[in-house]
Amino acid sequence: MDYILAGLKEAFRLLFTLDRGTYTIIFLSLRISGTAVLLASCLGIPLGALVGLHKFPGRGVITTILNTCFALPTVVVGLFIYLFLSHRGPLGMLGLLYTPSAMITAQTILATPIIGALSLVAVKGVDPSITKSAISLGATKVQTTLTVLREARVAILAALIAGFGRVITEIGAAMIVGGNIKGTTRVMSTAIALETGKGKFEIALALGIILLAIAFLINAGLYYLQRVKE
């Protein structure tokens, strides 16, 4: 019990003493995972809309593959990217290993199938009469898709939240391709793993509490946006 209280105390101390190291970690986490979710939605939402709104051969296979990627182990994604970015690997000359870019790449790969699959479900859930009336009003294919996406925006927002949740808590890939370098690639999840490994449970718990608090704030903001739009 005293561990948990000490963790709470430590969390407040870290936040309110404006500890620079802690803020660097929080900022890096948000920057890396935020960029990854942005990229993943640029890939995932169009993919979901494409598969969800069109009938073509192989559609079932793509859907199944997307759903399978929910179970993609983060360490495997990390290892895969490491092998590519290592100086022995095909992309070694880019010097991207142990940089935020490498982490963004890994997290984009992890988030894209989640956002894609959930967007797919979202556009499928839209009343088909909307598609029909858009087409009868003379909308082009792109315009029709945008109309459907607008209708499905609440569900798509949920897809983004799920994708963000997946990457901000992810440790395996971040550790391997980021290297947990202080000030450069140390993010909240890897810092928590490090402090736990050291046996410093209070700091680990404090960082965990901060991570949850940030996730809560983001979700509260998104919920507010949804309400305003409705």
Next chain:
Amino acid sequence: MRMKKKIFLLGFIFVMVFTLGCRKGVSHLILATTTSVENSGLLDALIPVFEKEAEAKVDVIACGTGKAIQLAKNGDCDLILVHDPETEKKFVRDGYGVNRKSIMYNDFVIVGPEDDPAKIKGMSGVISALSTIAHKKALFISRGDDSGTHKRERQLWKKVGLIPEGEWYQETGQGMGATLVIASQKKAYCLTDHATYLSCKGRIALIMLSNRNQLLYNPYSIILVNPKKYAHINYRKGIEFINFLISNKGKKIIREFGKEEFGEPLFHPVGE
């Protein structure tokens, strides 16, 4: 118009992402080291001083000795600071590393629960202590992660003349700090480096049960990755860092580190 905006936005994002990763300005060094060195906090005392002096940035990646050497073989770091002399010598012999220098040492210790169920306290030899633990089947927790500490532990079991297996011998596959916490919770024996033990002492219920012994000597060396193997290795700054560690200034930081907090230094510079 809308399409143009989107294309612009996408382009902007990609440029942003890829410039994020570029290392411009100061010279960078990547140092792969063992968790025992990183967890002790010694590097936080050494590196800022060097960074200021040499106008370079040192990125530290903490992993076991085994992984550090693998990273170096792949050219993914400039320097390694590790503690497994046999593997280090092979690494240099195979042409992967140059300029190996001994930096500092401390010792390994056998720790265990206060009531010492196998009664190994006061035994003069490490081998007899381990052999007693094995014969009494007292719980022993091993790192099991191919780290320097784990390799030393296996060498010691080899000297005892038995292969540790059975319910009394468990492997965690985790770092030293985490392994000590597990050993403490399970009231088990464990082999650890002195530095990690001292820095975890306040949080675990394990006491030191071995005396100083040549078999438990724990030397740390730094090795530069061979620039002939990988052209991108930052040879100049790497040599500067090694020279800094063996300079009087570097030695002083190593010697003083931990004295205040733990009452004794965690590492001793070589030659003292």
